[in-house]
Amino acid sequence: xxxxxxxxxxxxxxxxxxxxxxxxxxxxxxxxxxxxxxxxxxxxxxxxxxxxxxxxxxxxxxxxxxxxxxxxxxxxxxxxxxxxxxxxxxxxxxxxxxxxxxxxxxxxxxxxxxxxxxxxxxxxxxxxxxxxxxxxxxxxxxxxxxxxxxxxxxxxxxxxxxxxxxxxxxxxxxxxxxxxxxxxxxxxxxxxxxxxxxxxxxxxxxxxxxxxxxxxxxxxxxxxxxxxxxxxxxxxxxxxxxxx
Amino acid sequence: xxxxxxxxxxxxxxxxxxxxxxxxxxxxxxxxxxxxxxxxxxxxxxxxxxxxxxxxxxxxxxxxxxxxxxxxxxxxxxxxxxxxxxxxxxxxxxxxxxxxxxxxxxxxxxxxxxxxxxxxxxxxxxxxxxxxxxxxxxxxxxxxxxxxxxxxxxxxxxxxxxxxxxxxxxxxxxxxxxxxxxxxxxxxxxxxxxxxxxxxxxxxxxxxxxxxxxxxxxxxxxxxxxxxxxxxxxxxxxxxxxxxxxxxxxxxxxxxxxxxxxxxxxxxxxxxxxxxxxxxxxxxxxxxxxxxxxxxxxxxxxxxxxxxxxxxxxxxxxxxxxxxxxxxxxxxxxxxxxxxxxxxxxxxxxxxxxxxxxxxxxxxxxxxxxxxxxxx
Numbered sequence: 001x002x003x004x005x006x007x008x009x010x011x012x013x014x015x016x017x018x019x020x021x022x023x024x025x026x027x028x029x030x031x032x033x034x035x036x037x038x039x040x041x042x043x044x045x046x047x048x049x050x051x052x053x054x055x056x057x058x059x060x061x062x063x064x065x066x067x068x069x070x071x072x073x074x075x076x077x078x079x080x081x082x083x084x085x086x087x088x089x090x091x092x093x094x095x096x097x098x099x100x101x102x103x104x105x106x107x108x109x110x111x112x113x114x115x116x117x118x119x120x121x122x123x124x125x126x127x128x129x130x131x132x133x134x135x136x137x138x139x140x141x142x143x144x145x146x147x148x149x150x151x152x153x154x155x156x157x158x159x160x161x162x163x164x165x166x167x168x169x170x171x172x173x174x175x176x177x178x179x180x181x182x183x184x185x186x187x188x189x190x191x192x193x194x195x196x197x198x199x200x201x202x203x204x205x206x207x208x209x210x211x212x213x214x215x216x217x218x219x220x221x222x223x224x225x226x227x228x229x230x231x232x233x234x235x236x237x238x239x240x241x242x243x244x
Numbered sequence: 245x246x247x248x249x250x251x252x253x254x255x256x257x258x259x260x261x262x263x264x265x266x267x268x269x270x271x272x273x274x275x276x277x278x279x280x281x282x283x284x285x286x287x288x289x290x291x292x293x294x295x296x297x298x299x300x301x302x303x304x305x306x307x308x309x310x311x312x313x314x315x316x317x318x319x320x321x322x323x324x325x326x327x328x329x330x331x332x333x334x335x336x337x338x339x340x341x342x343x344x345x346x347x348x349x350x351x352x353x354x355x356x357x358x359x360x361x362x363x364x365x366x367x368x369x370x371x372x373x374x375x376x377x378x379x380x381x382x383x384x385x386x387x388x389x390x391x392x393x394x395x396x397x398x399x400x401x402x403x404x405x406x407x408x409x410x411x412x413x414x415x416x417x418x419x420x421x422x423x424x425x426x427x428x429x430x431x432x433x434x435x436x437x438x439x440x441x442x443x444x445x446x447x448x449x450x451x452x453x454x455x456x457x458x459x460x461x462x463x464x465x466x467x468x469x470x471x472x473x474x475x476x477x478x479x480x481x482x483x484x485x486x487x488x489x490x491x492x493x494x495x496x497x498x499x500x501x502x503x504x505x506x507x508x509x510x511x512x513x514x515x516x517x518x519x520x521x522x523x524x525x526x527x528x529x530x531x532x533x534x535x536x537x538x539x540x541x542x543x544x545x546x547x548x549x550x551x552x553x554x555x556x557x558x559x560x561x562x563x564x565x566x567x568x569x570x571x572x573x574x575x576x577x578x579x580x581x582x583x584x585x586x587x588x589x590x591x592x593x594x595x596x597x598x599x600x601x602x603x604x605x606x607x608x609x610x611x612x613x614x615x616x617x618x619x620x
Contacts, residue, residue: 081301
C-alpha cells in the first residue's frame with residue numbers, strides 16, 4: 001500500500017477520478033482503506049465488476065486490488081479474460097501464498113510441499129505462476145516483485161498506472177501469521193530473507209517462458225518486468241468515449 | 245437507436261431489446277444461451293448507435309458483475325440469460341440487493357433442472373428469482389405474456405429497478421421470447437431514472453422517502469462512495485459484527501420493496517365476479533385467457549408481476565370466488581403463495597394445473613380440469 005500511495009502521489013493522479021475495486025480477502029479490502037470511490041465486490045469477480053465500471057465511465061482510472069486466492073483461484077477465468085480483453089485498468093495482486101483471512105489454508109500459489117491448515121502433510125500440488133499467465137493471456141504490462149523490492153515495486157506501479165490497457169503487478173508478500181508460522185518463518189524478517197534467497201531476476205535468468213514457469217514450480221520467485229507492450233486497449237477498439 | 249412510435253411485427257426477444265433501448269439502456273453484458281440469445285444479438289447490433297456498450301463476457305458471473313459495475317458508473321445496465329446462466333448469477337444478485345444497485349436481468353426461462361430443455365419453455369425459475377441467493381432480500385419481477393408485454397414490462401423493470409434501487413427481473417420463457425406478434429410503440433413512454441445523489445429533480449417517481457431509498461452516489465463525482473456487499477452503515481462503514489446495523493440494513497432492504505407493493509404490482513383481471521377464478525401468469529395463462537373470454541363462469545387473474553408477491557389482487561379474488569385454479573409450467577411454485585393468500589381470505593379450494601415439458605396448457609386442458617372441479 002505504501003508503494004502504491006507513493007507511486008500514485010508521485011504521478012499526481014486525482015483521487016476523485018479514480019475508482020478502486022476489490023474482491024474478497026485481506027488484500028481486496030484495500031479499496032475500503034482509501035478515501036475515494038470504492039467498489040468492494042464478491043469473491044473473485046473484481047475484474048469483471050471493474051470492466052463494467054470502466055466501460056460505463058471511461059474517464060475513471062480503475063485500480064483493482066486482489067490476492068492470490070481471489071485472482072488466481074476463484075477469479076482465474078476473469079483474470080485470464082481480463083488480460084485478453086485488455087480493458088484499461090491496473091490490477092495489483094498481493095500474493096501471500098495463503099488464504100490468510102480464513103486462517104491459513106493452501107492457495108494456488110502455495111509452494112510445493114509447504115505447510116498450511118489444509119495441507120498438513122505438505123502441499124502436493126504445484127503453484128500457479130500468475131505473472132506468466134498474465135503475459136501469455138495478453139496483458140500490456142506485467143511485473144512481479146517481492147515486498148523487499150520497495151523501489152522497483154514503486155517504479156513498476158508507476159509504469160502500470162501510466163500505461164493504457166490491462167496492467168498487472170504481482171507483489172509477493174509475507175503473511176507471517178498464517179504462512180510463515182507454519183513454515184518455520186514466524187518472524188517477518190525470516191520471510192523477507194526467504195524472498196531474498198528464492199528471488200531470481202527474470203531478465204537475468206533463462207529467456208523461454210517455460211523455463212520461468214519451471215523456476216516457479218521449483219519454488220523460486222522470478223522477479224522483474226515481464227512484459228511491456230502496447231496492444232490497443234478494448235475501449236479504443238470499440239470507440240468508447242469517442243462518441244457522445 | 246430507439247425504435248420510432250408505430251406498429252411492428254417482432255419476436256418477443258426483439259421486443260425486449262426495443263424496450264431496453266426505449267428505457268435508455270447503455271450497457272449490456274451477455275453470454276450466449278438458448279433461448280435468450282436474440283436479446284444479446286439485438287443489443288450487440290443496436291447499442292453502438294445508442295451510445296452504449298455491448299460486451300460478451302467469459303461467463304454469466306462475469307456478465308452480471310460487469311452489469312453491476314456499469315450501474316455504479318451511472319448508466320442503466322442489463323443482462324439476459326436462461327436457467328443455467330441464471331443459477332450462476334445468483335451470487336451477484338445478492339450483491340446487487342445488498343449494495344442496492346439498479347440492474348435488469350432478463351431470464352427467458354427454459355426447462356430445468358440442469359441443462360434440461362434448452363429450447364422449451366418453463367416457469368421453473370420463479371422461486372429462484374426471489375430465494376436463489378443467500379440471505380433475506382426482496383426483488384422486483386415481471387412476467388410478460390405477449391410480445392407487447394416483452395416491451396412494456398422491460399420498461400417497467402428498468403423503471404422500478406431504478407426507482408427502488410433493486411435488481412429487476414423480466415421472467416419470460418421460451419414461448420413468449422420466441423413468439424412473433426404485434427408490437428405497438430406509443431408516442432410517450434414513461435421512463436424513470438434513478439435519483440442521483442446531489443441532484444435535485446422533483447419528479448413524481450421520487451415519492452419514496454430518502455430514508456427508505458437513498459439517492460444514488462455515482463462514481464467519479466467526488467462522493468467518495470464506498471460500496472460493499474458486507475453489512476454496512478448508511479455511510480458505507482463496514483460493520484459485520486454489529487447486530488443493530490445488520491438488522492436495520494436488511495430490514496430496510498426488504499421494506500423498501502414490500503411497503504411499495506401496491507405501486508409495483510401489475511395484473512389483468514377478466515370476469516372478476518366468476519365463482520371459479522384461474523390465477524396464472526406468462527405462457528401458462530394463455531389457454532385460460534381463451535377459456536375465460538368465452539365462458540363467464542370462469543374468470544382469470546393474470547399476474548404481470550410476481551415479486552413482491554401481489555397479495556392484494558389475489559386476496560380480492562379469493563374473497564369473491566368459491567374456488568381457484570392455479571396454472572403454472574412447473575410442478576407448483578407460486579401455487580403455494582397463492583394458496584396461502586387464498587386460504588387467509590376464505591377461499592377453501594385451491595387446485596393446481598401443472599404442466600412441464602415445454603408446451604403451455606391448452607384451452608381444452610383447462611376445460612378438462614375445470615370440469616373436474618365442477619366449474620363448467
